[in-house]
Amino acid sequence: MSSANSERGKFITLEGLEGVGKTTNRAFVEKLLAQHNIDFVGTREPGGTPLGETLRDLVLHSAGNMQDETELLLMTASRVEHVANVIEPALSLGQWVLCDRFLDASIAYQGAGRELGINRIVDLHTMMGVTIEPDLTLLLDMPVEAGLARMSARGQPDRIEKETLAFFERARAAYLQRALEAPNRVSVIDASGSLESVQLSVKAALMPLLKTA
């Protein structure tokens, strides 16, 4: 891999609902970045720092009721730590950052899914100084039920995976609205096809950015 340089790195995020293939395609994108000799950090949210991983465990696996606002604050706290300790330092060193979920997830899940309001999510992040935007967001999209079916083979669902279809439909609609509002940043990938066809689309969406490396 090339050594870090003074030019700022690129920030790529992977987004989409449960089971659309973010983790699977993250590995594919990491392989592409390595093939292009790009020095990168692969990470995820919630999580990505020791404190963030503890917050992830709390927000996804706490027993009993959690207020929707508490969920939002835990997601945001994890992001504040992540941006300050991992994402910004890496980008400043010229490394690229590939992140499994970022702010769009809070907008989709807490803003729309929990109906806390999209403006509140954006305002909270601005207030917390999280203003960084990805250079490219790969939004893996497919019908909600098909994604959940892919997940069903897994073990016990976490707090959020237990949500209703209506919750995930609101989240999906918010993701697609984000893509409409930021077509230059968000690339919508049809995630319902074979893994091979999805990866072809992912590669095509990444190409313009890879050419800048």
Ligand code: T5A
């Ligand atoms: N959250 C997160 C918020 O509410 N607000 C926030 O701000 C943030 C950051 C995080 C949870 O937190 C919520 C969202 C989530 O509920 P997570 O682990 O990041 O949890 O999210 P999940 O969506 O649950 O991640 P998963 O790993 O469970 O799903 P993926 O990554 O989308 O799917 P993946 O790659 O594991 O694939 C699922 C299965 O499908 C197969 C895979 O082999 C796997 O078995 N598969 C395919 N099968 C057929 N064809 C294809 N094209 C396939 N692609 C993958």
